[in-house]
Amino acid sequence: MVAAEVAHLSSGWFLENAWLIGLIPAVGFAVIILFGKKLPMQGSEIGLGTLGASLVIATGAGIQWMQRTNSAEGEEAAAGVLRGIARSLPRVEEGGHAEPFIEPVTKTWVWWQNSGLEFGLGSSIDGLSVMLLWLVAFISLLVQIFSLDYVRGDRRYTHFFAAMTLFSSGMLIMVMADNMVQVILGWEIMGLCSFLLIGHWWEEEANAIAALKAFFTVRVGDVGLLVGTAILFFGANQYAVDNLDTNGFNLGAIQAWALSGEASTWTIVMAATALFIACIGKSGQFPLHTWLPDAMAGPTPVSSLLHSSTMVVAGVFLVAQVYPVFWEGFNIANGGLSFIAVIGGITIVISALLAFVQDDIKKVLAYSTVSQLGYMMLGLGTGAWLPAVFHIFTHAFFKCCLFLCAGSVSHSGSHHSFDMKKDMGGLRKYMPITFGAWVVSTLALTGVFPFAGFWSKDEIIDNVGNNGYTFLFWVGLGGAALTAGYMTRATYLVFFGEPRGAAAGEHHDEHDVHADDHQLVGAVPHSLSAAANDHGDDHDHADHGHGGHDDHGPHESGKLILFPIVVLAFFATVSGFSNATPLGESWEQFKKFVEPRPEAVAFDAIIATGPGESVQLVVPAVDEGGDDGHGEAADDGHSTGCGRGDPEAATACFFPAVVHAEPKFAKILLSLAVVAAGYAAAIAFCVAFYKKRDPRLVGLTERSRVARAGYLFLANKYYLDHLYEKVIVRGVAHPIADAAYWINQRVLDGAVNGVGEGGKRAGNWVYDNIDQKLVDGAVNGSGFVASESGHAMQPVQSGKVNHYGALLFGAAAVGAIVLVILNVS
Amino acid sequence: MLAVNFLLLGAVLFCIGVYGVLVRRNAVMVLMSIELILNAVNINLVAFSVMNGNLDGQVFALYVIAIAAAEVGVGLAMVLMIYRNRKSIALDELSEMKG
Amino acid sequence: METLTDQTWLLTVGTFLPMLGALVLMFWPKNDEAGIKGIGILTAGVTMLVGIYTLVQFDYGQSAKLQFFVDAEWIPVIKSGYTIGLDGISLPLYILSMAVTFLVMVYTWDNMPEAGNTKAFYILMLVLQTGMAGTFIAQDLILFFVFFELVLLPMYFMIGVWGGEDRRYASLKFFLYTMFGSAFMLVAFLALFFQTGAESFGFAQLIDAGAAIDRDVQIWIFAGMFLGFAVKVPMFPFHTWLPDAHTQAPTQGSVILAAILLKLGTYGFVRIAIPMLPEGAKAWAPAIGILAVIGIIYGALGCLAQTDMKRLIAFSSVAHMGFVMLGISTLTSFGINAALFGMVAHGLITGMLFFVAGSVKHRYHTLEIQRLSGMLIQMPRMGWILGFCAMASLGLPGLAGFWGEFPAILSAYQPGFGLSEPLFRTLMVVAAVGTVLAASYLLWLYQRTAFGEPSDEFKGHSDAEHDAADRGHGVAHSLSAAANDHAHDGDDAHEDIHDVQLTEWLSWTPFLVAIVVFGVYPQLMFKVMDPAVTQMVERLGASLG
16 A cells, blocks of 8 residues: 655645635725725726735746745755755656645635535635736736826726726636646636627727626537536535545546546546536637637737637636646546647637738737647647646747737727728837737737747647647647738738828728728628728727827827836737756656646545645655555556556546646647748738738639639638527527517417416306396396285285284184194004 | 183174174174174183183173274264265265275 | 423524514504614514524534424414524524514515505515515424415405506415425325324424334325426426516515515425425436436526516526536435535525626616616616625625535436436536526626616616716727717716615625635535534335345
C-alpha cells in the first residue's frame, strides 16, 4: 500500500480570504445601484475601487499560491531559495520523480442543504483559478479605466458601471467556485450582465434584439449545463460522500470521481457532452457562435471585457476546470477523436473565414475571438491542457488591447463609426500610440515571435500534433495563416491608405451608411443582424468624450483611454515569457504553478483537512523503483498514472497525466513560416485590391459566380442565422406556440366550456321538461285540486246549525256503523 | 235485563233529542233537545256504571250534568242576545256562518 | 409523530384574528373608507406580527416535528378534531400567506378596484386569510377540507364582483372547476377514512394507517385526491380556469391567487396524498411527472402566443407549477424540497409580477403588449422592477426562482423508489428545455414592453419624461428629445403615467427583498424544510419497503 509522508503546505490570509475577490465587486454593484447617482463620479469610483481591491487580494493570493507550491517541494525547496523561482523538474511520466498534489485552499459556508446534504458557497483556490482571478480583476480594472472617458456623458453612466462591476463579479465568483452550483451562479450572472450591457442602448430595437439573442443563445446552451450538472451530481455524489466527505457538486469530487474508474462510461460520456454543449453556447463555438458578432451592439468596453477575460472564456474555463470529465468522457488519453477538438477545429476555420468579409472593425475582432477560442478548445480537446490555459492568459491581453484600440479609433478617429471601409484609413498618422498598440497586439495575436501569442498558440498547435492529431495540427496551422490574413486586412483598412469618410473629416448620417450596408449584403436577415450594424448609436451617446473640441477630425485619444491600451500592449508583448516552453524548463512558470499535479492522493489526507485549514497535506510517498503503479509509471508513463488507469484503492486523482510536447526548432520554424506566408499573401492582396484597385480583383464578386456565391455564403454567415431565426425561433414562437394556444382554447378549454354548455343545456331540458312540467306540475296540481274541491264543498257550509248538526250526526252514525262492522268481523 | 231497559230508555231519549235538534226551528227547543241527548248519555253512563260495579261512570255523569248546566246557561244567553238583535230566535234565518 | 405543545394558543390566534377583524368591519359604517382600510390593514398587520412571533418561537432544531400542537375536540360525532400544528413544511407557506395578505391590503389603500364597496372587499380578504392560514396548519382531514373550501367563496366574490369585463364567466368557471375537484377529493377523504378504519381524521393516524390499504384501493383513492389537488395547482390539463381567473380577477385577487391559492394544491400533495397513500403515489408518480412536464412546455408555448401581459403571466404560472409538480413526482426528498422552495419562490415572484401588471393596467388602461413600449423611459423604476421579476421568474441564480427550478430538474435524474429512470431522465431534459422557453417568453415580453420608445398614444404623458425634459436641456445626447418636444406641447394633457408610488413601494419592497434574500441565501428556507421533508420521505420509504 501507500506509505504516507507529511508535507507542510503554506497558506496565507489572501488565499484563505480569496472569496472576498468575488464578493467585493458584488457588493460594489449593490452600492452603485443604490447610491451611485448621488456620488461625485456617479458610481464609477465604486466600480474602480472594488475592482482595485479585488486585484490587490488576487495578487496577494497569487503570490501566496506560488509560495504554497514552493513549500510543497519539501526539503529540497527549503534547501535552495532559487528553486522557489525556477523549477526544472520533469514530470513523472517524463522520467522525473513524483511531486505532491497541491490541495486547493478552500473556504466555504453552507449555502443550501437538501436531503441532509449541505452544499457550500465560497472559494476554492488552485493554480488555475488564482491565475484567472488575477487576470479578470486586472483586465476589468483596465477596461473600467478606459470606460471612464469612453462612455462619459452617457445617459446611463451609473448603470453601465454597475453592470460592468457585476459582470466582473460574476466571472470571479465562477472562477473561484468549489462546486457546480456556484459555477452556475457566476455563469448566469454573466449572462444577465451581458444582456444588460449589450442592450445598454435599448432605445434602438436592434440593440434590444441583439441583447435578447445573446442571452437566449447562451441559455440554449445552458440546458446542457443543467443536465450535465445533474448527471455529475448523481454520478459523483455517492463516491464523494463515501470517500471524500463532500457531495456530488464539489468540483474536486467530480474530478476525482471521473478519474476513479468507478464512473460508468455512459454516465461520463453524457455528462461531458452535456457540459460541452453549455460551453459551446457560452464560448461562442460553432454552431452557437452567432450571438457573439451581434453582441458588438454593446459599447466597446463591454465587447473588450466580454471577449477577453470574462463570459466567453467561461466556457473554456469550465472545460479546463472539470477536465477529468472530458478526459475520460471523450477518451482523450488514448487519442480519441474528441467532440471538443472537432468543434474547436471547425470553429477556428469558419470564424477566421468570416472575419475576412466584415467591414465592421469590431466584428473582425469578434470573429477573431471566436477563432481563438476555437484554438483553446482544440487544445483542451486534444490533451494540450497547459497551452490552452496559457492561451487564455495571453489572449486576454492582446484581444482586450485590440478592442480598446478599436474603441479608441472610433472615439477619436472615425467619429464613432466602426466601419473600416467607409470611415477609416490612414489613421496611423493621427493616432500613433493607438496604432503602435494595435500593431503589437496584432503581432501577438498572429503568433509572431517573440510576442505573447507565439508562445501560447504555437504550443497548442505543437501539442495537438504531438498528441497524434495530425489533421487538426494542420487545421491549427492553417488557422494561423488565416489569422495573419484577416488581421493584415483590418490593419491596412484602418491605419493605411487614404483617410475616408469620417476619418477624412466628413460628417454624414450614420443611418444612411447602414442602409447601404443592408443593400450590399442583400440577404442578411434584417431583424437580428441589423443589431450589430447599428453602431451608429455610439455617436449619440459618447459625444462628451470630446470635452469641447468642435473639431471632429481624427486625433489621438486622451490619457484615460491610452493608459489601459499601453499597459495591455506591454503585457501583449511580454506575457508570453511566463511560460516560454522553448526556452527551457526554468521559464515554465505556468507548468509549475497553474497545472495541477497528476498525483494520486490518499482519501485520508483530503478529508483530514477541513475548509480553510488545508495547511497540512498527507501525501502518499513515492516508492521509487518499487512494484506499485508509480514505479511503472516512471517506465511507461502512457499506460498508467492518473487518467490512464484507475488510481489505487483509497486514493484519488484530481488531474490526468497530460503529455507535454518537446519543443522542436523545426516546428517553430514551420509555424513561423506559415504565419509569414499568411502575412505576405494578405499584404499583397491589400495593396493590390485596396490601393491599386487591381482590375483583376475589383468586381470579382460581380463577374465570377463562384466568387459571388462564396462571398454571399460568408456574408450571410453560412445561413446559420437564417436557420435559427427564420426556422427555429419563428417556428416555435409562432406556429407551434399558436398551435399550442389554439389547442388550449379550442380543445381543452373547449372541452371545459363544452361540458359547461352541455351541463347548461341538460339543465335547461330538465328545467323545462321535468322540473316545470312534472314536479312543478304536481305542486300546482295539488293546489288546483284543493281549490276546486273547496269550491265543490262550499254548499255544505250553509251556515245553518241544523245542517251542521245533521252532518255531525250523519258522520257519527257512519262512524258508528264502521266501528260496528269492524268489531263484528 | 235491567240494564237493557236503561239502555233502551237512553236510546229513545237520544233519538228524541236528535230529532228535536234537527227539526225544531226554535232555538230554545233545540237547546232542550240537546239537554235530552246529554241526559240520554247520562242514563247510559250510570247504567254501565252499575252494570260493571264501577263508580267512574257516575262520576262522569255528574260532570256532564254540571257541564250541561253551564252549556244551557251560555246557550240561553246567546239565544237572548240573538233575540235582542233580530227579534227572532228562528234558527233557519241565521246564516251568517255560511262558508 | 412527535409533537411539541408549547404555546398552543399561537396558531389559533394567528389564524382566527382576521376573522375578528372581519367581524368588527361588519359593524363599521360603510362610508368611513379610511377607517375600514385602517382596520383591515391593522388586523392583517397584527396577524403578521403574530406570524413573526411564531417565527421567533419556532424551534428550528426540531423542524421535523409539529410545533404549537393542539388536539382538541371539535365534532366528536364524525370523529373529527380541531388538530393543528406547524412544522418545517408548512411554516414558510403559513408565514407567506400572512405576509401576502397584509401587503396586498397595504397596496389596496391606494389601488381599490373600481367596483368600490371597500368594506366588503376588506372583509372578504380577511376571511380569505383565515382560510389560507387554516389550510396550512390543519392536521385533520375534515378541518383541512373546511379551510380549503372556505377559501373558495371569498375568491369567487372577489373575481365576480371586482373583476374585469368577463368576470362572471371567469368566477363561475373558477368556482365550478374547484368544486368539481373538491367533490372527488372529499369522496377520497371519506374513502380513506373508512378504508383505514382509523380512530379519527387526524393526519398522524391516517398516515400510520394509510399504508396498510390494498394497493389497488390506494390507487383509486389517490385518483380522487389527485383530481382535487390537481385542479387547484393547476396541472395540465386542468389548468384552463387559471388564465381566465387571473385575467379577470382584480390585481389583489390575482396576487393572492398566484401567491397562495395555487399552493394549496401542491401542499395537499405533499402533506396528504403522498404520505397517506404511498403505493398510490408511487403508481401515479410517472403520470404526474409527465403531466407536469407537459405543463412546463405547454405553459411556455401558451405564453409565447399571448398578446395580453396578465394572461401571459397567468400561463407562466402553469409552467412554473409544472416544475413544482415535477419535483414532487420524483418522490425524493431532493425533489420535494425543491418543490416547497419553488412554491414560496413562485408565490413571491409571480405575485410581484401580477402587482406590476396591475399597476401598469392602472396607468395605461391596457395590458396589450403591442401597445406598451418604452416603459423604461416612462416609468424607469417600474420598468426595472418588471425586469427584475422577469429575471427572477426565469430562474436566474442568485434570485429565489432558481432554487425551485434547478433542484427540481436535478431531482428528476434519479427518482425515488424504483420509478422509471429513463422516463424521468427524459422528463428532466424536456424540463431543462422548458427553462429556455421561459427565458424566451419573459425576455421577449420585457423587450417588447420595457425597451424601445414609448408608443405614440402614450408618449409624453409620464412624469419621467417631464423630468427629463426639465433636466435635459443642456444634455445633447438625449434620445428622447422627440418625446420632450411632445411633452412640452402637451403640458396641459392629462398625466396618467407616474412611476412607482408610496403604497406600491411599501407593499412591493418586502417582496423584492425576499426574492433577493432567499435567492442569495436559500439555506434560510432549506434548513427549515429539509428535516421535515427528509423525515416524510423516510416514512414513505419505510412503507414502500
